Amino acid sequence: MKRIARWAGFGLGGLLALVLLAAAGIRGMSAYALTRNQEPRPERIDMARADPARGLHIARTRACIECHGEGLRGTKFFDEAGVGTLYAPNLTLVAAQASDEQLARAIRQGIGHDGRPLFIMPSATYAAFTDAEVSDLVAYIRTQPRGGAEQPAMSLGPLGHLGVATGKFLTQPMLMARYRANPAPDLGPRYAAGRHLAMTICADCHDSALTGLEVKPGVVSPDLDIVGAYDAAQFATLMKTGLPPGGRELVMMTGSSRASFSHFTDREVADLFAYLKARAARRQEQAAGSAVRGS
Ligand code: HEC
Ligand code: HEC
Structure with missing residues (x-):
């Protein structure tokens, strides 16, 4: 009886170890996909001819303001148990650190100013913007006064990590292809x-x-x-x-x-x-x- 119990204990312990190992593997694969730096292409922006009023119209109609909020100070836009909690960053704080070129690259190449591949931010869709449109957007972002707090980093739950590790949720540079x-x-x-x-x-x-x-x-x-x-x-x-x-x-x-x-x-x-x-x-x-x- 005791022996069976010990075996059962070993079996359960082994299973638990396997599950933990698999979970760690999934988290590792997911973290790798989310942080592997990308080589950006040069951006052809023309800030001399950019128009922030046109940029505002593009930002409204393409959902930038729906996610990044009025004044672009960021919002929590997705929160689902097990999957994760996602925040659109405060772009007034990002803009204070990023060049025009880096903002353009984030918008239509899906590469953040820190070189990270962006996740959820729909850059694969925005890759179709013209040079003029992306320049107008950058000009509009620059008109928004710096303010508000930094948004928290995204936190993924087990389903979120599993989705990234298995390629169901792709980073934007991957989705773009x-x-x-x-x-x-x-x-x-x-x-x-x-x-x-x-x-x-x-x-x-x-x-x-x-x-x-x-x-x-x-x-x-x-x-x-x-x-x-x-x-x-x-x-x-x-x-x-x-x-x-x-x-x-x-x-x-x-x-x-x-x-x-x-x-x-x-x-x-x-x-x-x-x-x-x-x-x-x-x-x-x-x-x-x-x-x-x-x-
Ligand atoms: C944020 C995601 C999202 C975006 C962006 C979006 N759609 Fe949709 N659309 C949906 C979903 C999801 C449905 C299915 C109905 C629902 O659950 O809202 C839908 C349904 C529809 C329908 C069918 C409505 C019906 O049942 O008759 C039309 C037409 C449509 N979308 C057009 C568009 C057009 C045009 C655009 C671009 C301007 C667009 N959608 C952008 C998510 C989106
Ligand atoms: C569905 C929500 C959503 C929409 C719509 C959206 N964004 Fe984002 N955006 C995000 C998220 C989330 C991030 C952060 C992604 C990450 O860190 O992986 C982000 C990141 C960014 C960044 C990069 C910040 C950095 O770290 O370099 C810029 C710039 C940006 N968005 C601009 C825009 C513009 C301009 C539009 C509209 C054309 C837009 N976003 C539309 C969610 C959104």
């Missing part, structure tokens, strides 16, 4: 403005090709060919109020529309709608084409 390989379809110059808007914000949650993804556990964004079923007024209502046809509140879209997309100009909403409508039509034609070929 995937985004570049799978862009939203180019439908020519007539739809270029709308495509650019979609690539610089919608792609953050609907994936680079706008085909939808699981944004966070249990919350799935649809393929944006769903816009094929919208008319222009319904699409404008979604962007302005966050309510789809039928008027029900959506888990993520409603908040993001109210905070960010409601600031799009009418022209931007029309450009975005034209592109998404054309994309949906083309996908429908492709589906019909392959059905005919298949029969």
